[in-house]
Structure formats: C-alpha cells, structure tokens
Amino acid sequence: MEQAHKSHPNYIAVFIGLAVLTVIELGVAFLPWHKSILILLLVFLAMWKALMVALYFMHLKFETKRLRIMVAAPLPLAVILVVAVIQEFR
Amino acid sequence: MAHASHAVTQDVMLPPADAETGAGVYTSKLGMWMFLLSEVMFFTALIGSYLILRFSKPDAWAAPGQVLNIPVTAVNTFILICSSVTMVKAYAAAADGNQKGLKLWLVATVLIGATFVGVQVYEYIHLIEKHFTPSAGLYGSTFYTMTGFHGFHVSMGVICMMFVTMRAFQGKYTQADHRGVEVIGLYWHFVDLVWILLFTIVYLI
Numbered sequence: 001m002e003q004a005h006k007s008h009p010n011y012i013a014v015f016i017g018l019a020v021l022t023v024i025e026l027g028v029a030f031l032p033w034h035k036s037i038l039i040l041l042l043v044f045l046a047m048w049k050a051l052m053v054a055l056y057f058m059h060l061k062f063e064t065k066r067l068r069i070m071v072a073a074p075l076p077l078a079v080i081l082v083v084a085v086i087q088e089f090r
Numbered sequence: 091m092a093h094a095s096h097a098v099t100q101d102v103m104l105p106p107a108d109a110e111t112g113a114g115v116y117t118s119k120l121g122m123w124m125f126l127l128s129e130v131m132f133f134t135a136l137i138g139s140y141l142i143l144r145f146s147k148p149d150a151w152a153a154p155g156q157v158l159n160i161p162v163t164a165v166n167t168f169i170l171i172c173s174s175v176t177m178v179k180a181y182a183a184a185a186d187g188n189q190k191g192l193k194l195w196l197v198a199t200v201l202i203g204a205t206f207v208g209v210q211v212y213e214y215i216h217l218i219e220k221h222f223t224p225s226a227g228l229y230g231s232t233f234y235t236m237t238g239f240h241g242f243h244v245s246m247g248v249i250c251m252m253f254v255t256m257r258a259f260q261g262k263y264t265q266a267d268h269r270g271v272e273v274i275g276l277y278w279h280f281v282d283l284v285w286i287l288l289f290t291i292v293y294l295i
Contacts, residue, residue, distance in 0.1 A: 008182045015175045019168060026164055029154055029294040039295055046290035050283045057178045057279040064114035067123065074127050081131070082138035089142050 014056045021049050122273045126280045129243075133284050136239060137291060140232050150228040157222055157229070158293050159213060166209045167289045170244075173202035174282040181275045187265030189258075196255040196271075199278070203248040210241045233292060240288055243281050250274055 025045050031038060055061040060068055113120055144151060154160065176198040183191030214234075217223075224234040254274045257263065263271050 008185070011175055011178050011182070015171065018171045022164065022167055022171070025290065025294060026160070029160070042290050042294050046287050049286045053174065053279050053283045053286065057174050057282070058276055066113040067115055067120075070113055071123060071127065074130050078130060078134035078138075081134055082141065085138055086142055086145075089146055 009056050009061075011056065014052055017052060018049055021045055021052075116269060118269055118273050119276070122276050126276065129280065129284075133239075133287075136236050137287065140236060140291065143228050143232060147228055152229065154294055157217070157220070158233070159216070160293055162209065162213060163289065163293050166206055166213075167285065169202055169209065170206050170282050170285050173199050173206065174279050176202060177275050177278045181268070181271050184258075184263050184268035184271045185265065189261070192263060192268075192271070193255070193258050196251065196258050200248060200251050200255055203244060203251060203278075207241060207245055207248065210237065210244075236288055236292055240281070240284055243284070247274075247278050247281050251278065 025042060028038060028041050028045065054071075060071060113123075115123075176195045180192050180195035180199060183189075183195055222230055222233075224230050251274055254270055257270060
C-alpha cells in the first residue's frame with residue numbers, strides 16, 4: 001500500500017449522517033409544497049449523501065489531488081450529455 | 091556490451107518510480123477508478139434518459155408512493171447504507187491488521203448485500219402481481235431498467251465480495267497489502283452512491 005492509515009475517519013458518524021438525511025428525505029417527499037421546490041430539496045439531499053459516501057467511504061477526501069481531478073473530470077461531461085439530449089427533445 | 095545488457099535488464103525489471111504510477115495510486119485502484127468513471131457515464135445515460143422521458147410525458151408516471159412501496163424501499167436503502175459501513179469497517183480492520191475484524195465485517199457485508207437483493211426481488215414479485223410489469227408503459231420500463239441494472243451491479247458485487255471474503259479467510263490480506271479489500275470496497279460504495287441517487291429520482295420525485 002502506498003499509504004498507511006493510522007487513524008480512520010469516524011465512519012459511524014458518517015453512517016448516522018446518512019441515516020438522518022434519509023429520514024429527512026422521506027419527510028420532505030410528502031410535504032405539501034410546490035413540486036419544483038420538493039425536487040430541488042430532494043436532489044440537494046441526495047447529492048449531499050452521495051458526496052459523503054464519495055469523500056469518506058471511498059476516501060476521495062484523502063486521495064491525491066491528481067486522482068480527485070480525474071474523478072471530477074466526467075461530471076461536467078455527464079451534465080453536458082443530459083443537457084444536450086434534453087435540447088433535442090424540446 | 092555488458093553495460094548495455096545491464097541497462098536493458100534494469101529498464102524491464104525495476105518497478106516504475108512513484109512519479110510514473112497513474113495519479114499517484116497503485117494500478118488496481120487506478121483501474122477500478124477508471125471503471126467506475128465509465129460507470130458514471132453509463133448511469134448518467136440511464137438517469138438522463140429517464141429525466142427526459144419523465145419531463146416530456148409527466149402523465150405516464152404515478153404520484154410517489156401510489157405504485158411503488160416507499161417504506162419497504164426506504165428500509166432497503168438503509169440496509170445498503172449499512173452494508174457500506176460494514177465494508178469500510180472491513181477495510182479499516184485490514185489496514186489495522188485486525189484479521190478477525192476483517193473477516194467479520196466482510197461476512198456482514200456479503201449478508202447485508204444479499205439481503206438488499208432479496209428485498210428487491212420481493213418488491214419485483216409484488217409489483218408484478220399488481221400488474222406493474224416492464225411492459226407497463228414508460229413508467230414500468232424505465233423503473234425496471236434502472237433498478238434492474240442497479241440490482242445486477244449489487245448482485246455482481248455480492249459475488250465478488252464472496253470471493254474476497256474467501257481470500258480473507260485464507261489469510262491473503264495483510265496489514266501491509268490489502269489492496270483487494272480496498273478495490274472491491276470502492277465498487278461497493280459506488281453502487282451504494284448510485285442507489286442513493288436512484289432512490290430519490292425513481293421513488294421520491
């Protein structure tokens with residue numbers, strides 16, 4: 001291994017965070033608010049959870065800068081793909 | 091001549107310098123990340139197509155909770171998050187040289203991962219009984235395509251995890267070298283991450 005992990009992040013705290021966010025998601029999904037506000041809130045919560053998994057469970061927070069840049073590279077491409085196809089269907 | 095031959099041997103046999111390893115990580119981890127980045131594009135194509143269809147034909151979808159069972163899937167989401175924790179605990183145990191912990195957490199991950207697949211099969215059976223099949227319009231076909239591909243990924247993950255667990259019981263992973271555990275862990279967490287997004291997009295919105 002190129003790195004020895006002497007101390008680990010607090011995985012249980014991340015787990016509790018993910019569980020709490022899931023409960024909040026369930027509560028938000030059934031609020032009598034406007035659909036677009038609900039969608040924005042739910043997507044924000046899902047992205048937050050996904051980021052926690054990537055940063056702490058997949059250890060991206062502790063990886064080299066080069067690897068982090070590489071991982072971030074396809075994300076704009078993913079957005080471009082969806083936006084470009086949506087334009088075709090408008 | 092002897093000098094030239096020595097130079098060739100050195101070039102071929104010596105491991106690459108740190109600066110020559112891809113992105114500063116070992117090869118199998120870099121390979122897994124490359125694979126996962128291709129998976130990002132794969133799931134983007136699925137999620138993107140879903141969003142386009144959903145917003146161009148909103149009437150084809152029922153309101154959240156009307157057809158799909160949200161409480162059961164919420165529990166299943168929690169189960170998958172639990173399996174990510176047991177996986178990362180297995181990695182931490184391996185890094186700490188805790189062989190007992192490594193085996194215990196890997197077995198837990200296999201069992202919890204298999205439970206997730208079992209609950210998904212249970213959900214499919216109930217939906218099909220209610221005549222919500224893959225041919226039930228856009229809603230049915232997109233639902234089964236997205237959750238089906240994800241379920242396939244989880245199933246493959248469980249099979250690979252069983253292999254890694256078997257190797258752990260053979261004492262193949264040490265504190266100095268537990269790359270296999272870290273690499274399968276990356277795949278497993280990615281599958282969890284995709285489910286977090288799918289749960290919101292398919293079930294809650």
